[in-house]
Amino acid sequence: MIFDKLSRDVMIDDYFNQLYERLLKNIASKELVVDSPVTISEKELVHLLRFSDILSNSTLNDCRNMAYRIVAFLSPVYKGNPIFKTYSTAILSRLGNFPAINNLNHNVELPFVREIESVVKKAIQKIPGAENKYFTDSQFDLFEKIKESNFYSFSGPTSMGKSFIIKTFIRDKISKKDAGNFVIIVPTRALINQFSYEIKEDLKELIINNNYKVTTNSIVTIEEENAEKKYIFVLTPERLLSYISSKENPKIHYLFVDEAHKLAAEKDYRSITMYLAIEKSMKKFSDLKIYFASPNVSNPETFLELFQKSATKTFTTIESPVTQNVFFIDLISRIVSYYNEGRKYDFEDVSISKYSSSFELIHNIGQSSSNVIYCNSVENTINKAKEFLKFLPNKLVETPNPSQYELDELILETKKMIHRDYYLADCLAHGVAFHFGSLPQVIRNKVEKLFKEGKIKYLFCTSTLLEGVNLPAKNIFILSNKKHKSNMSKIDFWNLAGRAGRLNYELFGNVFCIREETKDWKNTTVLTGKSTTQLQINATHQIDKNEKNIEQLLQAKQITSSEAEKEVLKYIANIISIDAIDSGNDYKSPIIKKLINDGKLDLLLKAQDNIKDLKIPVDVLNNNQSIMVRQQNNVFEFILENQAFEEIIKLPHEINYNNCVTALELLHEKYNWNVNESKNDIANKNSLRYYGLLVNQWVNGQSLSEMINEALRFYEKNNKKLMFYENNIQVFEVFNKSKRHINKVINNLISDIENVVRYKLEKYFNNYHAILVSILGEKKAGPNWNVFLEYGTRDTVAVYLQNMGFSRHVSALLTKEHRDLLNIKDGKLISINKKKLVNRLVQGTPEYDEISMLI
Known part of the structure; x- marks a missing residue:
């Protein structure tokens, strides 16, 4: 295609690259709020726009992206320029970037042919069922x-x-x-x-x-x-x-x-x-x-x-309706680098001498924008948010909306739902917040809403952004290239960086990678080269990479590996064993097909040997493949041998502290947790009394604040110690009721509910119940505690409400304080008096927002 060839010529043209580099330097100066931009003459402006117009006609993604970037980077200075208005509208229309056209809102008349092209494209690319919205x-x-x-x-x-x-x-x-x-x-x-x-x-x-x-x-x-x-x-x-x-x-x-x-x-x-x-x-x-x-x-x-x-x-495709500036700012060597499509530009004459810390950068650059600050762990996220508060002037951060009542309501709700001394409440008073996956749902949802509305301007968060949580911002500051303790992969980096720039609000966003300490950003390879990554599927890749270790595990032998990798390999070995049972049938799983196609028959034979004397039904194994087959079979044999003694094998209907501890001790012994689980939690038998307390509180519907207050009383009464890291060294401190210690207990508790009670324990209780059902039948198997652990309640109406999408907190509120507005028949929720319910709630509260969204 002629325009593809022309576009390739443009991309390597010296004059074009000279102009483009000046444009990048200008945008760097402006976004870093440092030097004054170098003036681009009207002649040079026209030349850049003509180059962009040529590139927009290409079918090549990188050329089309370049066309868009030129328009985006010119827009802050030349948005009102008549030449820019006409060219940019024509270019964006050719690119099919209708959100950007709406954002610029130029309302110019294009040349006749280009106008016809635009009208036809919009007619073709109209989104089905949506009014005045168009596909890119x-x-x-x-x-x-x-x-x-x-x-x-x-x-x-x-x-x-x-x-x-x-x-x-x-x-x-x-x-x-x-x-x-x-x-x-x-x-x-x-x-x-x-x-x-x-x-x-x-x-x-x-x-x-x-x-x-x-x-x-x-x-x-x-x-x-x-x-x-x-x-x-x-x-x-x-x-x-x-x-x-x-x-x-x-x-x-x-x-x-x-x-x-x-x-x-x-x-x-x-x-x-x-x-x-x-x-x-x-x-x-x-x-x-x-x-x-x-x-x-x-x-x-x-x-x-x-x-x-x-x-x-x-x-x-690599084509995006929003583009990103990626800056690497080394506060140690005082150097700014700019990365564009894998190419590095060193702007030695762009001075950052006015910035002595990452917080100065974040505050100065982000004063009039929405800002996400990425940290590599929950603890670092909270600590950085706290430190940022100390840096801020002793006044509220100004927000675009002078109304603060929703922030005030969230502060009150945080103190009520979590604790009066929880750091989040202090942060919110300054238009700052932190966000991580195990933060209570109703609080997390409100934080996200207020951030999107601009009432929270600085949001410190963990890798929840990498999981797909949609929190786009004008600026993303990346303070560490780690994800937990490992280096961030290229796909994780670009998944995070790609959230800079809000579609329909901005043409571009900024990513600031900040090196403030020598331990950070030792490796910058994620910034160079292409933004795309070639992947290998973990389930099958590990068979090639760790065949010997998987073979050892199939023979019930120990392997030397990191805890994380060991868990993955145990899981894969278990899947091979269970899939091997069906390997003689017509259906063969992808893993079994791989073993056969790759000639790894020894692994398959060892897997078949591993399962040859199992008594447990295949259906039970197929539904619980994350628990080792030998563990499940041991439990099956125990229940089978003792099925006449229901008081020994069945879980009780009454759930109290003693019954919870007894149930956990039973599962600990029969599933052999001391060998098969993490020493940091349920493998340690001494910890079962603590987890028994959590299970009892959780399934009996205690609120999070009640659970937190009981935990704090326990730590105080027993002079319990808390573990902190200082310079990567474990330090233990006796609980002293300080704000720091209170927050540590709170975050530990939230993590244990999410990762142990609602994940690990739920998995084991579900498996135990499935085995009971396979031997005794559904009617005689007794209660399935797994359901109680999943929902954090035994109230069937609260369970129904959670199935509707309500959080545990709001479901409990509705069943306890507004039950008269719920039409309940035979323990089932039939309907909700929506009008009366909404009228009873305080507008702007997290509960009001959630209920209004769902009913």
């Missing part, structure tokens, strides 16, 4: 390909709008009456609520008119009058596995795997769970239509190949 070119190309396909894998920049494509696909299918039940699988609980809220908001009328229900849990109660109801599920991999293990649950027709790159996370145990959830879904529903969405992946076909689908059904 890359979104349109993708949607046209995906909507008629039974399986597809696509990848693009974070800001491309992959979740928007998923929602539009669902809208299109429901509108055409060509739909069944949809599942969107997301990597974390934190993302469940965001995605489900967006679907309810964006597709509200369609959902009501077509008898759909959006649900976030694996339990589906089909009432007689709702037998024809259809579902849109937003589930974690764990919840999807739970869903498909039930024979009564409705059939799934469409499965979307959001953040599919998580399948390639090497040291993430949950990457294997995601693989398993997809594999088991495809096995159960043979005609399942499946779609993979991932950011910045150069080989999206790898997801299709894993599950034996054609690798031709793929789409990948």
